[in-house]
Amino acid sequence: GEDVEQSLFLSVREGDSSVINCTYTDSSSTYLYWYKQEPGAGLQLLTYIFSNMDMKQDQRLTVLLNKKDKHLSLRIADTQTGDSAIYFCAETPWYSSASKIIFGSGTRLSIRP
Amino acid sequence: NAGVTQTPKFRVLKTGQSMTLLCAQDMNHEYMYWYRQDPGMGLRLIHYSVGEGTTAKGEVPDGYNVSRLKKQNFLLGLESAAPSQTSVYFCASSPGRMNTEAFFGQGTRLTVV
Numbered sequence: 623g624e625d626v627e628q629s630l631f632l633s634v635r636e637g638d639s640s641v642i643n644c645t646y647t648d649s650s651s652t653y654l655y656w657y658k659q660e661p662g663a664g665l666q667l668l669t670y671i672f673s674n675m676d677m678k679q680d681q682r683l684t685v686l687l688n689k690k691d692k693h694l695s696l697r698i699a700d701t702q703t704g705d706s707a708i709y710f711c712a713e714t715p716w717y718s719s720a721s722k723i724i725f726g727s728g729t730r731l732s733i734r735p
Numbered sequence: 736n737a738g739v740t741q742t743p744k745f746r747v748l749k750t751g752q753s754m755t756l757l758c759a760q761d762m763n764h765e766y767m768y769w770y771r772q773d774p775g776m777g778l779r780l781i782h783y784s785v786g787e788g789t790t791a792k793g794e795v796p797d798g799y800n801v802s803r804l805k806k807q808n809f810l811l812g813l814e815s816a817a818p819s820q821t822s823v824y825f826c827a828s829s830p831g832r833m834n835t836e837a838f839f840g841q842g843t844r845l846t847v848v
Binding site for chain 2: 626630662663664665666667710722723725726727728
């Protein structure tokens with residue numbers, strides 16, 4: 623069945639790059655997403671990538687997609703304290719009749735001074 | 736522009752009590768969703784709606800009912816609350832099938848004792 627997996631925690635030093643990884647099982651995914659959840663808040667769409675792309679860059683964010691290995695990563699350059707949050711990887715299968723999103727369990731990113 | 740608003744933000748229920756969570760969006764979105772978020776499990780879809788007057792079951796619908804009598808509102812009901820329904824509930828809306836523009840509410844923290 624469909625599954626999205628992420629590690630639960632990541633700790634990086636302020637100013638370093640953060641790389642959050644995700645694996646998924648559904649090879650028919652059309653969209654793959656990264657959502658950010660700050661404490662006490664809902665999820666906000668951070669970025670997304672179509673399954674026919676390999677990379678997408680948006681300011682400090684770089685998304686890499688390896689379709690062969692079904693691996694998605696989010697790189698945050700020059701990590702700041704404001705980047706502390708939970709990051710969710712998610713996918714939408716192409717066959718979904720409605721906008722069904724499958725979420726991973728989230729990676730909690732903490733920043734060390 | 737309020738976006739997606741959930742009420743209440745917090746609630747404590749006794750086992751067997753009933754309650755309704757309200758989600759309202761002012762963006763004229765067709766699709767609305769209810770998710771629950773549990774530690775280490777990401778977000779799981781409870782029910783969703785693809786338009787006024789329609790509802791459909793998601794991944795974990797048991798113990799919940801929903802209604803979409805008006806396009807802007809999506810109600811989630813618990814008829815007889817159980818401790819297993821202790822969770823954070825998120826409502827979301829999107830314009831259509833693809834979720835690139837999904838917007839989330841800030842969540843409702845429900846505790847069932």
